[in-house]
Amino acid sequence: MFDPSKLQMLENRLVKVFRHLRKTARRQNITCFRVYDDDIPEFPFSIELYEDHIYVAEYHRAHGMEEEAHEEWLDLCLEVIAKVLEVPLEKVFVKQRQRKASRQEQYEKLSFESHEMIVQEAGLNFKVNLSDYLDTGLFLDHRITRGMVREQSAGKKILNLFCYTGSFSVYAAAGGAAEVTSVDLSKTYLAWAEENMRINNFDVSKHKFVHADVLQYLDTLPAETFDLVVLDPPTFSNSKRMKEFLDIQRDHVVILNKVLAATKPGGVIYFSNNYRRFALEADRILASDIKDITAQTIPFDFQQKLIRKCYRIVR
Template identity: 60%
Template sequence: MQQLNEKFLMFYNRLLKVYKHLSKQAARQGIACYRVYDHDLPEFPLLVEIYESKLYVAEYKRRHEMSEDAHEAWLEQCKAVMSEVLSVKIEDIYVRMRQRKAGRLGQYQKLEESKSEFVVTENGLQFIVNLVDYLDTGLFLDHRVTRQMVRELSKDKKVLNLFCYTGSFSVYAAAGGAKEVVSVDLSKTYLVWADRNMRLNFPEFKSHSIVHADVKQELGRMQDGAFDIIVMDPPTFSNSKRMDDFLDIQRDHAELINECVRLLSPDGVLFFSTNFRKFQIEHEKIKASNIKDITKVTTPFDFSGKLHRYCFKISK
């Protein structure tokens, strides 16, 4: 690598230090997809995730006061540093621009039509990821531990996955021996993706239902006590034209949780999570026997000290 100036040398050293630490933990746990950098240095507002032999890089939008050419040169130098430190080919580094927002806004936004898909493995299960066509990759790495929790509880259970995205929780439930899995989302694109993920892992699993619906409406149509496990990971805010009303998770979470509790069997549990940084759970409005904050225990090693989401295990 060419001689680095002081600023890029700082980025090089930081990335190398973090990667040495995290790669050892990843190797011990047999994990090949993990986050390695998230805006550690103000001068380098990047998010970097490893997906086996490829890199997903998101640049947070900012006023960098660089010309277009200067910014392009800056980005190319960043890629050269990442390629060197992380041993990834330049052509296997995929860069996206994203705004720093409270929650997973814009996850349904399609960016390109390249169909740049490949399959990665997590805990013995396979998932289709796409580092080019969408703002998010298809696999939220921060829920790795929570997914495994659901897997361990799913034996002979009926599982409902709300705001299911690409169905990773549904696949984990099937892997745990679930009797039935229902995946609900408003995006047909992601429901197809969820179905493909399920078929990729369990082509003979016949008890996976795909429901294209607004979750708030669908919950009202479901029967009391129908499920043993419910997973709900909603966006912070959504105002899709296909919805009767907009969703605001701070305003609506108690109502959504209470509807989920109604659907739970007597010993059922709800895993509820949100990426809204200022979220405050309204205990007094929730009709459940126990609300346990499991944010800390579900935080993966690569998100330690940097996880901006909350996770709760709620018992009927």
């Protein structure tokens, strides 16, 4: 059974981390950031602030509570979270998630409340949905990587694979890219990517939005076409719409070599993934240079918490 006195542990932790993170966020002019991620085993949450709203994801675990007791516990936790983060309860959104969601699950609507809002990051606008999907539409952990892409995009042809809602594409367009090609298997997310481009006043007719299975799409690409490629695939994907299932550890060499073939000499690939035990088989990748840039791309609100890897690969 849950001991209500333990709520004080959650409150103390949130007070401590929020004070520190809020200062850093203000200094960096950041309004969307992660506050807490499974810091205390009894409170298995990820908590993110999206301007004046809170997004809470509860990780699935065997808690031993009856459904009613669990709901009561969750309500008490949300009250503490809202109080410390100074956000009214009606602006707190909660989701329950499995530890390993496949890309297919990520696509499926969980709800139809459709609480959408526009948030800002680095002077750019992004639509987020706090109620309907497993993820909000903006992965906060790639804030720095997006900035790197923006800085290197001027006049270039950019390819964004597994583009999701196109945040990298928006940054590339903001950096003056000549053309951005965004590819995803989900029509929902592709339309969202296009909408993100529009709300930043970019001319979508200059850019391409391709509905395709990335693994098959790679075989259609002409050689030496792109200056910069963003490759942020799921760890596993077994979508019914894919011809074969994806396992990033098993498949990354083949995928990267196909992407490299479509990249101009000297062109750059930013490759990342969330597989905890991922090991890059660098000796099999046909690149002139490979750098692990994971440490440089971890934002202040993900320190010690981030499991993803990130590499800068040069053709």
